[in-house]
Amino acid sequence: MTKKKIEQILATLESRYGQEQCGLDFKSPFELLIATILSAQCTDVRVNIVTKDLFENYKTPEAILLLGEEALLTKIKTCGLARTKAKNIILTCHRLLIEYNGTVPDQMEQLLTLPGVGRKTANVVMSNAFNIPAIAVDTHVFRVSRRIGLAQGKNVLEVEKELMKNIPKDKWSQAHHWLIWHGRKCCTARNPNCSGCMLRSLCNFGRGNNKEA
DNA sequence: AACTCGGGGCA
DNA sequence: TGCCCAGAGTT
Numbered sequence: 755m756t757k758k759k760i761e762q763i764l765a766t767l768e769s770r771y772g773q774e775q776c777g778l779d780f781k782s783p784f785e786l787l788i789a790t791i792l793s794a795q796c797t798d799v800r801v802n803i804v805t806k807d808l809f810e811n812y813k814t815p816e817a818i819l820l821l822g823e824e825a826l827l828t829k830i831k832t833c834g835l836a837r838t839k840a841k842n843i844i845l846t847c848h849r850l851l852i853e854y855n856g857t858v859p860d861q862m863e864q865l866l867t868l869p870g871v872g873r874k875t876a877n878v879v880m881s882n883a884f885n886i887p888a889i890a891v892d893t894h895v896f897r898v899s900r901r902i903g904l905a906q907g908k909n910v911l912e913v914e915k916e917l918m919k920n921i922p923k924d925k926w927s928q929a930h931h932w933l934i935w936h937g938r939k940c941c942t943a944r945n946p947n948c949s950g951c952m953l954r955s956l957c958n959f960g961r962g963n964n965k966e967a
Numbered sequence: 968a969a970c971t972c973g974g975g976g977c978a
Numbered sequence: 979t980g981c982c983c984a985g986a987g988t989t
Contacts, residue, residue, distance in 0.1 A: 776984090794985040795973080801984095835973050835985085842986085872986045892984060934984050 755903050760920050763902060763956055767932035770952050775799050776931035783858040783883035784850070785809050787868075788818070790875045791843060796833045798931075804830050815847035815856050842870025860884045882927070889917045889926050894937030901941060901959040904933075 778793065779802050780786035788808075793801045808829050812818050818826065827840040846868045850856055858879065859865055865876040874890050881888035889895070891914045899905040905916030921929045940947050948960030 791985095795983055796975085797984065800975095832975075834975050834983090836975095838973065838986085870986070874985065890984095894984065931984080938984075 755906075755920070759956060760904065763904060763953060764921065764925060764929060764932075766952055766956065767936060768928070771932040771935040772928075774931070774935055775802075776935070777927060778802065778878075779805065780882070781809070782813065783860075783879065784815065785813060786883045787846075787858050787871070787875070787879050788843060790878045791846070791870045792830055792833045792839055794839070794870075794875075795835055800832055804833055815850045818843065818847045819851070839870060845869040846871065858883065860886075887918060887923070887926075889914055889921070889930055891917070892934070893943075894934045894941075895930060897943060898933045898937045898941045901946075902953055902957045 776798055778786060778789045778798050780789055785805065789801050789805045792804065808826075812821050821829075823840050823844045826843060827836055830836050830839060830843075833839065849868055850858065854864075860880070860883075862876055862880060865871050865879055866873070871879075874892055877888050877890040880886045881890065891899075891910045895917075896910060896913055899913055899917060900907075904920055905913040907913040907916045917929070918926070936953075937943075940951050946960065948954060948957075951957065951960070954960065
């Protein structure tokens with residue numbers, strides 16, 4: 755895949771999805787951690803609405819614990835899986851307070867032990883809060899990247915490397931969201947809308963011998 | 968790798 | 979109604 759083709763793909767995605775609100779608003783590693791836990795199975799748009807209100811008055815582990823699980827639940831209700839998330843956030847706040855003096859750890863292994871924090875959340879916190887270069891590869895990013903040839907790797911880690919190599923660093927965050935939007939709206943897992951895809955002239959998937967890498 | 972949990976959206 | 983997730987946790 756040539757550099758020019760990669761640029762064309764990114765430019766096309768941007769023209770289509772550049773207007774969509776994407777990305778989580780955050781002012782501190784703690785806010786980003788909580789917002790990312792909330793974003794499971796839920797769009798950034800909705801998370802931003804909820805956290806804008808929540809972080810107005812509750813932006814530290816202490817404050818969240820003072821608020822309590824039931825009140826927290828009420829505030830995050832619209833994010834889905836709210837009971838589980840509320841429980842995990844309370845547990846995580848306890849852990850942060852006791853084990854990390856109220857701060858967010860900057861090591862992958864430490865983040866992964868926190869309740870409600872999995873591969874993706876840890877990755878997002880590492881890359882955005884602590885500036886460790888990374889692109890979080892979720893199912894959409896994985897599928898779409900391989901189909902359009904932006905990343906030819908076999909597994910998640912290899913695809914992540916390919917993306918980091920092929921996408922200019924200042925576009926990582928945006929490109930991540932464009933790929934997700936495209937995966938949801940067009941390049942779906944089943945019955946992808948190849949005929950209506952704005953990338954069809956640049957993409958070999960959907961022209962007979964479909965292969966995702 | 969294959970499951971379960973989980974609740975709001977959307978057809 | 980029924981089907982689908984911009985995950986996490988467990989087996």
